Amino acid sequence: MKRKVIIVGAGVSGINAAVHLAKAGIEVQLFEAKKNIGGRFFSFTDPTTGNIIDNGQHIFIGAYNNFFDLLRNLNTFNFVKAQSNFEINYFDDKGSAKLATNLSSGKLPLALALLTFRKLDFKSKVSIIKMILKIHKIHIPAEISCQDFLFQNGQTNLAIKYFWEPLILATLNQSVEKSPASLFVEVIKIMFKSVHNAKIYFSTVPLIRLLEPVDDFLKTYNSDIYTNTEIVKLDVSKKIITNCIDKMGDIFSADAFILALPFDRLAKIFNNSGINDDFKSFFNFSPIISFYFWSKSKIDCSEINAMIGTKSHWLFNLSEISNAVNPKYYLYTITISNALEMNNMSHSEISQMIIDELTYLGLISKSTDIIHSRLIFDKKATVSIDINNFDKRLPIETAYDNLFICGDWVNTSLPATLESAALSGRLAAEKVINYFKSS
Template structure:
């Protein structure tokens, strides 16, 4: 079988790339090892209830420019329920803390949040961020990578951030956003998130009204087929084939099929890419780089109740060594199709908080206590069904050193590109990073064909006073 381009991997990165290439009129063959598309952002049907749920609860933000552009292209952007007034509801030992969205020019957007945060932190705790904030506001994407060799905890301590602020804010935020503990987090990865918090305002969260994969996977696959391509499942890439000039010429799948094309995009997770790349001399360096990226595991626990136990869509628990779950979503308050049914709460245990050694029964028992602490009505409700889903990798861990290792989309093998959330996108590993990487890889393929075009949206940058400080620092 022949194609103009082979895309290996039908996750967000692979499908974003394939969609862009199909829109350019190319015949694309998408190969996916799994029996369904979506990768780490796919959805599955619970066999007991028939409800489609996601492999891990996923949230979209208004800053997901590339992912939202993909949804707009597919006509599914109206299937996102936006929470544009409340940023987040936090639960800690003192109770629920509801933080509003504010669109004021940075850094003024932090003023409405300050009185609420000061119910949990002292003024000295908050003030201890000033040195860090001054440094972060003056950084751009390239300069922040100077902190990649430090772990985030050591960096915060060196900057004078007080222990209470570290535990209440930093451990909670980095666990939720980067899926890793401070001790194992790159200082550069943490600073990227912090400087954008300082220098951007008005962003908010959104939740899929349908199963997450339904937003993009069926439409992208249909677009590929309409353009004369195909999407093949159960097709794992075993090795790459080269022509006599050492240029990419095709792939061989695990079941022995050979597919030919002059170009390919490997939109694979790091560990899968390392195995494929190791078989090709020109990609040995890429294989070594990919092997440094470790998976951040997580688990999703779903609980079906016979009645509504909360009217909240989404809440999070601040960090504590005793906690299991970080994020909670009541799908009954998000998906219109659930109508007046009882709550279906999805609970997400991330990275170091996921207890791989615990039994499903113990996880459900602990999860129920955490749900009841936020929604006491759950104590009177009857549990109809539970399901624990364990996932080996949410995202690659942003460990110290990995920001400098994140590769670009081009490779040393002519005719071959890579895509994925772990590539150099100037974004944390996420669905948005994957979508931007897929768009950048498509740009590389088209440029190689003599058809340069702009597809990817730029990563968000700071503005307001932090933006002024950043530009002045860059000019010196």
């Protein structure tokens, strides 16, 4: 019997669930509230320069198996490029130094990179290498923060400031003091398992182009995407969902449902449908600020640059990374993770702060070099996972036999990233297939 599944939310998690189900021969209807797909992974045209920019710099690592499989399914993996050599340039008030190695040579590339890294003393380098080597054997007591964990495992202040903190901010979008050590250790285990896993990848095209082919892909499998369709409620009968209803009052029925939504949007639909939404009280959002700036002058920096001792965390050189930049300018973007403390600052205050920091670190000589800039403050960039709520992430199954959830924030044991989103989408699709087999 032909089965139909409704998926609500066309971000990476919902799209991956749709792709897996369609490939399994199951008809999918994918509903998206906005006029565009992609969710928090999207691009738009900057009206002043005509450049297509993203909602924030996204980087991937070699361990993103599920996300990369999605791109392979959509034939867009060739738009993603790996850094040829592992290289991060660190800028502080004393100048710059590279953490770099040729990944194709040497048995212990990270150790080699660390040994030649000028920002760390010998003791700090050894402490990092030792911890990575014994990471599989370290016991983590429940509810311990990364800060306590790192000190307990002999990490120096310097090692934390230059090595661990930038990594924690980038992967967990959370402070060292609040990040749960168990989640971070998972990341380290995965990242440093192999050279392949630790490789850094970028999109060479606007992000949305990586997902765009999904429309045609689904059509070839007798499935479809419906944009501008906001689902507001589910009809519940005993332990089964029978229909979902959109904002216009239209009713859609299916044999199973996947809600691929951030926690607040899921809670809203649950609340409207008389389903318990208590989980929402455990979670908050962690903001990310992205500051794109077009410059007349070239900045002497690498593709990826860590900024140390400033509120700005990362500087990405988009003129090097992307093929989509207008060659008339140099385009860069700054990322500030876990930007909660800037919630009450205006856009112009934040922009000025970033420009001052770029000048302070000697990255730009004068603010007039900047022809144009654009600040994006995403207050709901990711869920904020900390030591108090890391075990409250919801599972993919719900109390309803034919209702499943996915999204970067559900319990995948990974931080709320693209890989967590893609993995949760695949797992939700597999649960639906198993449900159909058993019912």
